[in-house]
Amino acid sequence: MSQNRGMNKPMGARRGDPMGFGRPVEKPxxxxxxxxxxxxxxxxxxxxxxxxxxxxxASTTFTIVTPKISSKALNKLQDAYMARKMLSELSKGQNEAVKQLNEKMGDVQEEVVDKIINNMQDGQKKAVEQIANNMADAQKKAVDEMYKGIAIQLHQGVISGQKAAVDNITLQMGKVQRNLVLSMQQQMSGMQQIPQGGQMPPMDPKMLEAMQKLMKLPMIDTITDRQRKIEVTLEFIDILQSMPQNQQIDAKTLLSTKEILSLPLLEDVKNPNEKINIIKKFLSLSKNMPSQGQGMSMQLDENTLNKALAKIPEIKNFNTNSSSKTNKMDKKTMDAAQKLLKLPLISEIKDPVEKKKTLIELLDIFQSMPNTSGAGTGNINASDFNTLKELLSLPDISSIQDKEEKKRTTIKLIDVYSKMPNMNSDGTASNDMMDSEQLKNVKELLELPMLNSIKDADEKAKVLNRMLDIFGKMPDMNTDNADSKNKFDTKSIKAVQEFLALPKLRTLTNADEKADVAKKILDLSKEMQNTMENAPKDAKENIKFTDEQINAVITAIRETNGExxxxxxxxxxxxxxxxxxxxxxxxxxxxxxxxxxxxxxxxxxxxxxxxxxxxxxxxxxxxxxxxxxxxxxxxxxxxxxxxxxxxxxxxxxxxxxxIGYIIMMLTISPTLTLIVLATMPLYVISTMLIAKKSQKYFAMQQKELGELSGHVEEMYTGHKIVKAFGREKDAIEHFESINNRLREAGWRAQFISGIMFPLMNFIGNLGYVGISIVGGIWITKSRLGIGDIIAFIQYSRSFTMxxxxxxxxxxxxxxxxxxxxxxxxxxxxxxxIPDSKDAVVIEEPMGEVKFENVSFRYKEDVPLIEDLNLEVKPGHTIAIVGPTGAGKTTLVNLLMRFYEINSGRITIDGVDIRDIKRSELRKMFGMVLQDTWLFNGTIKDNIAYGKEGATMEDIVKAAKAAHADHFIRTLPQGYDTVINEEATNISQGQKQLLTIARAILHDPKILILDEATSSVDTRTEVLIQKAMANLMKGRTSFVIAHRLSTIRDAELIIVMNKGRIIEMGNHKELLAKGGFYADLYNSQFANENVDEVV
Incomplete structure (x- = not known):
């Protein structure tokens, strides 16, 4: 037993490292x-x-969800804080913004009024300039038309005058001809009444010739063809000119009359220059013949006439305007035309004042003309002329210094503009910026009192609202002014109106109303900021939130009411x-x-x-x-x-x-979860590398620890030998060598494995940094709450564990x-091999044992016992001797069926042991071995181990039979003395006596004794031999002998060598044979110090 004590404890107990690494993992x-x-x-x-x-x-789930639940509480606190902060800041901002808006809108009003005045003065300049340009064009056109009209009238007048002159001349000449012919006839008749032979008055031959010609001419008044009439008239005039005594018409008149009749008819002439020459000649001749100029109604100076005639080449059709009233000017029109033609051209006037004065005169001339279209002024009625004159009569706004006077003049200008809505379509001056509705709004705006001058708050609010209403009707009024700091459109104006109409946040109690008003303030502030560069900023600037945060906080206001x-x-x-x-x-x-x-x-x-x-x-x-x-x-x-x-x-x-952490992290943020999972390969790789590296040193540590433990055990068990030979120094040096190697291996193993924690922390901190950066950004954007980030960090920090x-x-x-x-x-x-189902039970065993042709080998190719035959009678003692490996113990093991024989059979009382249950078979045996086996317990319990239910009387009786009772009673606790784990509190001989007592109590029929006296003193040996003798009485005993002196009395001694029985007999018989046994016996007793086991 002592040899196996402690073997259930590994020599090198595992030592864990910080990460749980230890000896190399044993893989199945x-x-x-x-x-x-x-x-x-x-x-x-x-x-x-x-x-x-x-x-x-359930337990893990509860643990997992707690950070998520706590994050809700934190988010709730955060929402309440943010809502509270926003409401506070918005309330301050609203009050400040209203104050700023009143001040700002006063500035806006002044800016807009100044802008309107500037625009209107620019418009005024443009309008005057436009009128001047238009009227200059109209003047030129009117003058040009006037000259053309005069030319056409001259043309028509000359045509009609020429016809009238021809008709008149032929008529007069016809009368003159008839009178002259009549006179000449009378004269001729008188001459015929002169008596014959009377003397006729003398006559000029030329006269006579002229009279002859005259008499031959047809009468002019009888000719119907005009051209023939003209030709006959011209002949008649030639006749008159040839008469020496022409009392009818003077020579100059005849000459002019002849020239008139000689002119080609104007209406038949196509060439403009010829027309001009004919008109000039006719007008010139008409001056000499007043009676012939009656058809010409115009009295023109030379310059006007020449300018009018110069227009004849430009006239394509003299009949187109034949019905126009231009060529039928009355005195009023002619007077106006004369004034128009005398006016200087507006385009040539440089002085603005002189230009405006001339423009007014021009408008008066146009207005005085019965038909202004003839003057090129379009369909302008008298009212329009008055409006234009009123516009031109206004002073230049830019020249006015007084601001109120400027406003009044601007209002007058607007009134003028409002009277001329359609002027621009006719080419005259008009306001090209505003329609009548806009003009009305601008006028109303200018008529409003200035906000900055109003002290009463209610009055100021009314004026401000009215001003904003007007602004609302004037969309994009500032879009044309790049320098304006207040860009208004309908949206921004509406935003300002709505902002001023909002209730005060601090007066509200309902959460939804607070949220709605807060949202409206922020939206309107943004709307005003987009269109008014200098719009009030306090409403939003005091709130340092992003748009995403604002939406989140508005929701928080609804949920928490800022509490x-x-x-x-x-x-x-x-x-x-x-x-x-x-x-x-x-x-x-x-x-x-x-x-x-x-x-x-x-x-x-x-x-x-x-x-x-x-x-x-x-x-x-x-x-x-x-x-x-x-x-x-x-x-x-x-x-x-x-x-x-x-x-x-x-x-x-x-x-x-x-799994739970991953799910919870995904519910918070999939992106942040990817950041955490991205660090996992680093964990795995670093763990694998460090584990692989450290395992080698942990293996080395285990090896060195085992060697050190073995060395210590050797030194402990053999310390007497070490001291006896004086090898303490060598033992210490060897210990130090192993210990140093163990220290080196342990240090390396612990150092390398110790890297894991800081490395894990480093990798974890990398992920933590990524989470903090991204999470911080998302908090600012309200994509996540603070509670969510805290919960996520908790999950991520715990995820690696x-x-x-x-x-x-x-x-x-x-x-x-x-x-x-x-x-x-x-x-x-x-x-x-299982016991036979038909196993035999030997009720009263006798102890007869037989080996019949028994063969056995531990390995198939190594024979041990071959063809063994042995017969042992009941109650006999059989001693088995032989060298080591001869098969002595194997023989006993086969007998107790610890091994199955390969062939032959073993019987007890004639029954094959294979037909007996092993438990029944082994009950028949008792064993006393050289190596005693006692368990940790009392002496009483160790003896009683041989028989179940043994009484104290049986125990004491067995102890006495084994000669153990005496030493037991000398112990302090007697039979209740506890034998320790190694059984070191009693001697070896006492141990042997206790095992014999145990065997006696068991009362077997067959004994197996293994040299029980080999390691005791002589006195104890005597006691043991006496106890053995008592034990073997009446029992078949197999004694494995090492000291041959103990088996002299055996009935049978078996000498074995190499698994075979080589000699068999009693002591004397074997000595007498002088064989192997005799040699063993003699050598053993010849040298008492021989320790060789045989």
């Missing part, structure tokens, strides 16, 4: 199969495992406390249930292993280290138990926690599966 050969088989032991506890799983999920909801916070706190308590209770319950499951599972596993060990043949124990077997039964099974109780629940909770735990547990599970595999190897070992 068949992980899947072993794991599945191990799960089979959990099947009976399925219900409990389901409960554990549910409790784990802290401590009741809600209290409810959250109670919920969290309840969740923590429930989670703790679930965890406790889970631990209790899982503890029961693991312990029951391990109990069943231990029971199965124990039962299996009972069914294993001795061969298994002989071929396996006892420490290894004990390690599998104790350490490996304990590892399985620990894993089931702790690691399994940790694995479940860790996996659930990982279950991952590391899972990695460590994975290693533990691998080791556990390896341990389970080692345990299952025991369970899978080949068991002893």
């Amino acid at each position: 050969k068949d992980f899947k199969g072993t794991f599945k088989r191990l799960l089979g032991y959990l099947k009976p506890h399925r219900l409990n495992l389901i409960i554990v799983l549910i409790l784990a999920i 802290y909801d401590f009741k809600y916070i209290g409810r959250i706190a109670l919920i969290l406390i309840a969740l923590y308590i429930i989670s703790a209770l679930f965890s406790l319950t889970m631990g209790l249930v899982m503890s029961g499951v693991s312990q029951k599972t391990v109990r069943d596993l231990r029971r199965e292993v124990d039962e299996k060990l009972a069914r294993l043949p001795l061969k298994y124990f002989d071929t396996h280290l006892h420490g290894d077997i004990l390690s599998r039964i104790t350490n490996d099974v304990d590892t399985i138990a620990t894993t089931l109780q702790q690691s399994l629940t940790q694995m479940i909770t860790s996996v659930i926690t990982i 279950p991952i590391v735990q899972t990695a460590n547990i994975a290693n533990v599970i691998q080791s556990t599966i390896a341990c389970a595999e080692r345990v299952f190897q025991i369970l899978d070992e080949e068991e002893e």
Whole structure:
């Protein structure tokens, strides 16, 4: 027993490092199969495992959701704070903004009025200039038309005058001709009445010739054809000119008349120049013949005539305007025309005052004309002429210094503009900026009192509202002024009106009303800012929020009314406390249930292993280290138990926690979750690299620790020898060498594994920095609340813990599966051949033993016992001697059926031992071995181990028979003395006596004794021999002898060598043979110091 004490404790106990690294993880050969088989032991506890799983999920879920729930409370506080802050700032901003708006709108009014005045004075200049330009064009056109009209009138007048002159001349000439012919006829008649022979008055020959011609001419008044009439008239004039005494018409008149008649008819002439020449000639001749100029109604000066005639080439059709009244000017029109033609051209006047004066005169001339269209002024009625004169009569606004006078003049100008809505369509001056409605609004705006001069608040509010109404009717009134600081449009004006109409925030109590007004203030402020550069900023500038935050805070105002909801916070706190308590209770319950499951599972596993060990043949124990077997039964099974109780629940909770953390992080922010997950490869890679590197040094540490432990154990057990030979220094040096290597390996292992924590912190901090940056940005944009970020940071900081735990547990599970595999190897070992179903029970065994042709070998190719035959009678003592490896112990093992023979058979009382149950067979045997085996207990219990239900009387009787009663009673507690773990509190001989007493109490029919006196003193040996003698009385005894002196009295001595019986007989017979036994005996007694075991 002492040799196996402590073997269930590994020499080098595992030492964990900071990350849970230790000795190299032992990996199973068949992980899947072993794991599945191990799960089979959990099947009976399925219900409990389901409960554990549910409790784990519930407990972990409660733990996971608590940061999320607490984040709601924080978000609620944040919302209330932000809402409270916004309402406070907006209230201040609203008051300040209203004040600013009143001041600002006064400035705006002044700016707008100045702008209107400037615009109107510019408009006035433009209008005057436009009128001047238009009237200059009209003047030119009118003058041009006037000259053309005169030319046409001259043309028509000359045509009609020429016709009239021809008709008149032919008429007069016809009368003259008829009178002259009549006179000449009378004269001729008188001459015929002269008596014959009377003397006729003398006549000029030219006269006579002229008279002759005259008499031949046809009478002019009888000719109907005008041209013939003109020709005859011209001949008549020639006749008159040739008469020496022409008393009818003077020569100059005849000459002019002849020239008139000689002119071609104007209406038949196409060439303009010829027309001009004919008109000039006709007018010139007409002056000499007043009676012929009656058809010409115009009296023109030479300059006017020439300018008018110069227009003839421009006239395409002299008949087009033949019906126009232009060529039929009355005196009034002619007077106006004369004035118009005398006026200087406006386009040539430089002085503005002179130009305006001339313009007014021109308008008067146009107005005095019966038909102004003839003058080129369009369809302008008298009212329009008056309006234009009124506009021109106004002083220039730019020249007025007094501001009020400027306003009054501007209002007058607007009144003038309002009277001329359609002037621009006719080409004259008009206001091209505003229609009548705009003019009305501008006038009304100018008529308003100035805001800055009003002291009464109500009056100021009325004027401001009226001004804003007017602004609302004047959209984009400032868009043309790039320098304006107040860009108004309908939207911004409406925004200002709505802003001023809003109720005061500080007077509101309803949350929705507060939110609506706050939102309206912000929206209107933004609207005003977009259109008014100098719009009030306090309404929004005091709120340092983004648009996203504003929307979020408006919602918060509706929900919190700007008040802290401590009741809600209290409810959250109670919920969290309840969740923590429930989670703790679930965890406790889970631990209790899982503890029961693991312990029951391990109990069943231990029971199965124990039962299996009972069914294993001795061969298994002989071929396996006892420490290894004990390690599998104790350490490996304990590892399985620990894993089931702790690691399994940790694995479940860790996996659930990982999944839960990921889900919760995703619910907060998928993007931030990706940042966290992006660090996972760094964790995995760094863990794998560090684990791989440190495992090598941990393996080295375990090796050195094992060597150090072995060295210490050697020095401890053999310290007497070390001291006896004086080798303390060598032992210390060897210890130091191993210890230094252990220190180096341990330092490296701990250093490398110690890197993990700072590295994990570094990687975690990288993720934390990313979360902080992105989260901070999103907080400013109200995409996340502060509570959400805090909860997310909690999740991210805790996320690595279950991952590391899972990695460590994975290693533990691998080791556990390896341990389970080692345990299952025991369970899978080949068991002893089962007892026969028809097993025989020997009720009263006699102790006869026979070996019939028995053969046995441990290995197939190495024979040990071959064809052994032996017969032992009941009650005989058989001594077995021989060298080491001869088969002495094997013979006993075969007898007790610890091994199955390969051939032959062994019988007890004629019954084959294979037909007897092993338990019944082994009850017939009692054993006293050289290596005593006592367990940790009282002496009484150790003796009673040989017989179930033994009484104290039986125990004492057996002790007395074994000669042990005396020394037992000398002990302080007697039979109740506790033998310690190593049984060092009694001597070796006393141990031997106790085992003999145990065998005597057992009362077997067959004894197996293994040299029980080999290591005791002479006195104790005598006591042991006496006890042995009492024990062997009436029993078949097999004695394995090392000291031949102890077997002299044996009925039969068997000498074995190489598995065979080479000699057999009693002591004397064997000595007499002088064989192997005799040699052993003689050599043993010849040299008492020989220690060789034979």
